[in-house]
Amino acid sequence: MTLLVIGGTGTLGRQIVRKALEEGFQVKCLVRNRTKATFLKELGAKLVYGDLSLPETLPLCFKEISAVIDVSTTRSDDVNTLKEIDLNGKLALIKIAQLAGIKRFIFFSILNAEKYPDIPIMKMKKEVEESLKISGIPYTIFKVAGFYQAIINQYAIPILDKQPIWVTKESVPISYIDTQDVASICLKSLLNKRTENETFFLGGPKAWVSKNIIEICENLSGQKAQLKLIPISFLKFARKISRFFEWSLKITERLAFIEILEEKEFCSNSQKLYEIFDLNIDDFLKLENYLEEYFERMLNTLKDLKYEQTFKQRDLKV
Template sequence: MQQSLHSSGLAGQRLHARRGVAAFAPVRSSVSRSTRVRVFANATAAAAASGTPVPKNTVLVVGATGTLGRQIVRRALDDGYDVRCLVRPRPNPADFLRDWGAKVVNGDLTDPASLPACLVGVSTVIDCATARPEESTRKVDWEGKVALIQSAQAMGIQRYVYFSIFDCEKHPEVPLMNIKSCTEKFLESSGLDFTTFRLCGFHQVRIGDKTSRRTLTLSGPKAWTTREVIELCEKMADTNAKVTTVPTWLLKRTRAVLRSLQWAADAADRLAFAEVLSNNEVWSADMAETYRLLDMDPGSVTTLESYLQDYFSRILKKLKEVGAAADRTNFYV
């Protein structure tokens, strides 16, 4: 995998970074398309430059309808931030975000030209988006994020917060983790003031000056297995889940078959996590340095038990009230 993204410009940065993901799929997007996006972003930035200064409390959350994104939106609103949420136009709009007090702007990571306008008047971008099961990981998590980072640079975004995966650089054979690692490098070379959080799970985040241009690992007090999480959800929901257990060896063989089928490439990429699971790795890390940089009391960390209790008692209830729970494909636990 390409280890250096040094280049004289963003076009060169993208060419170097693209080599890092070439191992799992060819990236066919041309540099000319990237250049068109940057030209459009520069034009948007120039048009906005004559307006009023951007308040430092304006935040754009990308991936706001996801499990992690919703928590970030709620916390930011509680802390008094002016929160905007990038949401793709769809038949069932994310009305619950507006009900909470956030503003919704239409944009799509798979449509780079739609991104610059969403960044007008924004100080900080919080990027916690990822491709859904039916979407292409390459188009959303790589090409879309590259376009978003380039637009953020052109628009003069003051801070870019990116959520990655713990130890992603150690697993280039897993497409999503390979993409995360390459995106980290691309962001580092972009010149933006950034903070990258490598997650072992879902976390609420506090960002201070000491985190500028830093990559931090976020881990909880306990590493949970999938079975333990399911049992906890069953307890909270007071119901039994229908669980089908698939052995890791079968996932590996299924992935090998799917990789030979072009139409099933994305499914094969997602099954690559079976390779990580088979290594019996512990998805946890020492948090002493992270707590110090964030000025956090370890006792203030929300546990998984507390998070799920809040989820079942408040969020699902709210989603049902606004009708979002009618279509279960609109959100994921």
């Protein structure tokens, strides 16, 4: 089976490409910039040029393709760019997949996207989901709440660098998951007929609030986090004010995500996933273990750097 991966250079995409190659799949990666995707070629994937903002570049990418895995999301504050790529580009992708007779289309969406039509990326994800469902293409949709990898930039690195972490008094439990676990399940779904035309929530074994994550990071790093409290009421006020100014439209879009902070929890029932894939909680990497491995690696690296600097300073004095 030959796969076309959209978003192979991303955090999750690269794990899917690596895992697919290890399991014997032929993999093609749609890329705009071959230089930035060189590491995918070194892994064994074939790079094919394609740009979601230029639908005419897409048809040739589907040559000899059996399945599509779309894990891409534009990192842009420009709503027009988002619409061009994350909506129009994805809809064009689905139409071409129809014509190409693709046997499976796997799409990664965001949990509860249908509940937040005021958040552009959420609205677009939902529209793509609906388009895929009526396309006639055998599909599998995975909805994700968050990845362990995002926690590193949000909490771990600021603590190590002694930088402030901005938090709100309200903290919604989020079911994060490791990208390697996601990649494994994604590829298994290609070979499981029961996953055809189904939607699954992909989350880890436990939902976490920011307070508990910060405590783990503090214990593992041996450093105290510098917390800065910001009220949700202030964020709401800032969002309302920013709507009146053209220059602040990008800020408004970011502040739209404050709605999620008022959720009771940002997770869902995974029972259907466990049953179809014959999984249990112990099959997933726990966040505690992920962070423990990260901090052990980083602290050892910092020790080595400090050791080298000490000897360099001694050499200079001599």
